[in-house]
Amino acid sequence: MMSEENFEKIKKLLNYIIENDNSKQALIFVRRFSKLEDIFSNKKDYKKWLIKAKFIALPLLKKAEIIDLLKENFLMIFFIENYDIIEKLESRMINFIVFSERDELKKDLRKVLLDNQEILTEKKLLIGDDILPATVGNWLKDYISNIGNEPADKVKQAQYLTSSDNIKKIEKQEKEKVKTLIELYEYLKLSSETPLGHEESYPMEIDGKFYDFSKGELQTCPKNILSAIDSVLGKETGGESNDIFEITDQEREQYKQEKANKLENKFSNEIEKKAIGEEVLDKVDRSHIVARKRELNALLRQYKKGSLEYKAIKDELDKLE
Structure with missing residues (x-):
């Protein structure tokens, strides 16, 4: 049985990991403590800790772990301050080179949310002629019965959140929970x-102006950020506009050589070995590259040739050549 002193130390460690939103440390916490239930006197707290740690580590979890997490523990996100589940999922999706793998996970997550039996709000729901518990799944069913299954824009979402009879019966704090659920479900539909469901963003420079292509939109880089960068560069270079952050060919080759040398050593971490091998020796599965190019080409065809959006995607395609 674990002593109270060690119990408190572990609790402080987890709080530190959560406050710093450190996915890597959270994953280590999960892997180390997931099989130690027998030594914890307070098993209820122990399980809550693990679930919180898993949500922080979400970008590094396996697909099956993410599905299980949302299947029965979706409500835990409301007990983690400033937690953004869509941002976490986007970080995980980017690790899938092939877009169809992302869509498959989105489909699986939609299903488990519809089946989720956690009670989201206090008062029961009236759906059609049925009075039902206000579960995660039932709230989504009410939403779908009002809005439909097709992706809904922000206007339609807002209409539901203001005019639904079930929404009118709940408190403001509960409405925020329903809003978070709906936004997540809409993201998973895309x-x-x-363009709207594409997770990557592509920074680019056109005619001396900086842009970020994200969610189907091309946005200019905020002037205050550019001013801050220019200010720092000016101080560091005495007002000269030389590229102080430019990596030379010699530095790049030296970096690759160091990584290649590391590959010759034995690895305890096979994931690290695989990642370095892909980076240095171009061992990326060619079928994934081909699939990624095909999907980006499909995305490209949705924009006019010569448009800034077209250029952003074309630049990304050129990097895969």
Whole structure:
């Protein structure tokens, strides 16, 4: 049985990991403590800790772990301050090179949310002629019965959140929970092969102006950020506009050589070995590259040739050549 002193130390460690939103440390916490239930006197707290740690580590979890997490523990996100589940999922999706793998996970997550039996709000729901518990799944069913299954824009979402009879019966804090659930469900509806559902953003420079292509939109870089960068560069270079952060060819080759040398050593971490091998020796599965190019080409065809959006995607395609 674990002593109270060690119990408190572990609790402080987890709080530190959560406050710093450190996915890597959270994953280590999960892997180390997931099989130690027998030594914890307070098993209820122990399970809550693990679930919180898993949500922080979400970008590094396996697909099956993410599905299980949302299947029965979706409500835990409301007990983690400033937690953004969509941002976490986007970080995980980017690790899938092939867009169809992202869409498959999105489909699985939609299903488990619809089946989720956690009670989201206190008062029961009236759906059609049925009075039902206010579960995660039932709230989504009410939403779908009002809005439909197709992706809904912000206007339609807002209409539901203000005019639904079930929404009118709940408190403001509960409305925020329903809003978070709906936004997540709408994100999961969007295919990663479409501009709005595409997780990556592409920074680019056109005619001396900086842009960020994200969610199907091309946005200019905020002037205050550019001013801050220019200010720092000016101080560091005495007002000269030389590229102080530019990596030389010699530095790049030296970096690759160091990584290649590391590959010759034995690795306890096979994931690290695989990642370095891909980076240095171009061992990326060619079928994944081909699939990624095909999907980006499909995305490209949705924009006019010569448009800034077209250029952003074309630049990304050129990097895969």
